[in-house]
Amino acid sequence: MPSNRPIRTGIIGFGLSGRVFHGPFLATNPDFRVDVIATGNPERAADAARLHPDAVVVGSPDELLARLDDLDLVVLASPPHTHLEQGLAALDGGAAVVIDKPFVPTVVEARKLIAKSEEVGQPLAVFHNRRWDADFLTVRRLIDEGALGRVHRFESTFERWGKPVADKWQDNIPSGRGGGITYDLGSHLVDQALQLFGPAEVEHAELTIVREGGTSEDDATISLLHTSGVRSHLTMSRVAAQSGPRFRVLGTESGFRSYGLDTQEPVLKEGMLPDAPAYGTTPEADWGLLGIDGAGSLTPVPMERGDYPAFYAGVAASILDGAPAPVDPREALEVVRILERAHALAHASSR
Template sequence: MTYITAGPSNGGPIRTGVVGYGLAGKVFHCPFIEASPEFSLDFIATNDPERRRQASRDYPRAAIVADANELLKHAADLDLVVLASPPGAHLEQGSAFLDQGVGVVVDKPFAASVAEAEELISKAEEVQRPLAVFQNRRWDGDFLTVKKILAAGELGEVYQFESSFEHWAPKTESRWQDVTPAALGGGVAYDLGSHLIDQALVLFGPVSAVRADLRTVREGGGNDDASYIELTHESGVRSRLWMSRVGAQPGPRFRVLGTAGAYVSYGLDGQEPALAAGILPTDERYGTEPAETWGTLGVSAPGYPAPSKVPTERGNYPAFYRGVAAAVQGTGPVPVEPHEALEVVKILERIHSEPQQP
């Protein structure tokens, strides 16, 4: 998908506003925008009093406004807006900024429905402005390692891909992920499953069949919180994906099985906790993983050498915003095409609307 852009209208850094200062805005977006000389962080929109104070302390040069509507009044002073808001708001907010000639980054889940995702894509094509979806876990270090191993053919013919994203949050909270119904993009399948499905599609391509088990385990849960999705790819590979908020002892992050061996890794990529701890993307430690967390490659069977440790590739979330800068400046494509993110939404909508197989 190609959009015609003229670059930042002021000839300088890409003037950027961020909608939302929860986990996504605070940890996954603002640090990269602030750290890159190609961007200026000019506005942060949040109506939560404590988050407003925190944003002002963290980014004193940014103007803090109440919400997306107030930020829209400053559209003439923006080249890009980042929607770190709940998925049910993405269509309305994204369309409004695109109509004002502002490029848009949308956090995942891309949209609450296929129809909303398609409408937002059509709007971006109509006004010829960049629209990118923040599927940041394409740049997880362990995922980059899997890609490297597959490209080298070290597993032979891959027939099964297992991936899990589980954490321990046994009580529901007031976050949109816990209280928003699936019809508006809430639940663990839309939240964490968006990452896992996207990674599977990147590795193994389109799917021919989908099966899922969506469960609500926690008392008072407003949506699914412990779910399983199985994808049969046209390539023949089967992806088995687990996502949970009640994973007291998580399983392997990745387990990739092939005819010549397997790769297994544990633990989530370290970029999120590093950012939450205040480690900036410019820090030399950023994106690196200690040897004790590396995955293993090989065969665990008599007569074979023990599986060997494989150094984890350096995590690289900054690559997403380098791609966004190129798209806004008109020198390259967006780093995650919205049509690719649309395929994820199609699968999520399908598993929520069709009767599920046991």
Template structure:
């Protein structure tokens, strides 16, 4: 599906970006600006400091105080990217689609799977692209693991362990840590959106979910230490950990198969690079130092020299927006559909019920 304004090869698609906090300024704006065929046209934020930041980083960008101002000139835009707080995703995506604009929404696309499917239905009815920014499908370690699986290096996979752990013993505050259900905060829906999406991409649909979700830190209001155990329809078991209270960080991936296992420590370097103000380019973007390569082998711990180092493929967040541009211009596949995001939300909702009731939930 495409939008009504697909431009020409010589005219970039004009992008309106709603929100210029962490997601908007660190991830979306730099990636949009780095993508051939896209141009950051307008940034929506009412915060004066963020308006000044956007103007300094992108001197030609237009500024709007609110999304209504953006939607009022929908005919001047080709894509809207929603990088505002979680609770605004559904109403803003709805408004953008009704204004006739294709939409990219940051994860989680909605608070419930039903809302995500409702958005997907609206987009289909209007013949518009609706894509979800699941950027960690383009993490270096995930791309490497996908290649190992495609090559059959692990044999039959039995267990997938994925950790997104941090050591943040004091809450930072803000809506992401709010206990108000309307804010859709907490790690289950934040980092959990990533690890669940990755598990589904790798191993397919889930039949059962068990979860433990805890608030550990004094003064915290939302879950900050959560574990999910997923049973996939194909028999793979995924154990997923998201935490702000991990004093010692485990491996990012530990994947065990009938032939070998793959263990990988450390985070993809792209977020740190973007936070430092570096921008995607042809020279080594997403590359990782050899000392951080994962190891593949059987019978011994990587710490004691077991296995062989596996060169990590470069991370490639720019590939997401390149795919969005191709979808709009050429009708290429949507890189992440709302239906895929809804399937992940089915798992997150089941995890929330499981943690609350202390039972496994069958999907």
């Protein structure tokens, strides 16, 4: 592992993920330096050169992987069906690896990457960044404080009103290669549920293709039963004309609900950098509500500050100091196992 700073970093892919969810955090953390960016799209290449003027922009993943002697970290902001091959190559070349979610399409592939990471002694982390959403951090705090009593039901909804099927991996590759809403947004929802309530099994899954021309599902519901006894109902959609609560958490003493999405993604898209004073804050009008309907007023709950930068602070610690990865790939493997099972159950029920 390198002891030098900054950590020399390459990014494969510069769509929404590379441009918005990885580049800004690497650029504003002094432990990192973006040296190489790979994208075959001319417009994205121009964006990469503008946003990271000191980086070399190359036209393919292979060109970046040919430079591994000069890199300490490779970030895979590429489609999920490419993660196994690219991840193995980067690890074999002596680099640490960050893999965007979905980790990989199958448990078999996840195990291969974890085994290679252990074999070569290089850190491997999966970018489950929504562990650092403001609303999720608030739910975790309320549960830890006992404000809800014993939680028995967790409802998590991530819904959008989508455009027609587009030329992007989420829409145009099959679920067996990691496409569809379940692998995309469902990766976040399953990971959050497991973080809060522990191991679970899939009790029911409904996966539906709604939009004309769709290759994989764009509307899905998954029901989990956790070993702890909590039931999680997870809903994700690209075709929701109206959205339900982002979170509704019911306990024996009280409940909590919140609406709307964490603010970090939209402000990053608008160009705000993670070191801006307002980054990660939630307006008071969007705070969640704690209490019992009909038993007096519901109390607005100040939201924790969203903190995606914490992920890359953890990556730096794992590379420079040997600390554990900020997201253990074995935990990401468990997410993949549940997503695979949800697809299997939904396929069986549709026969």
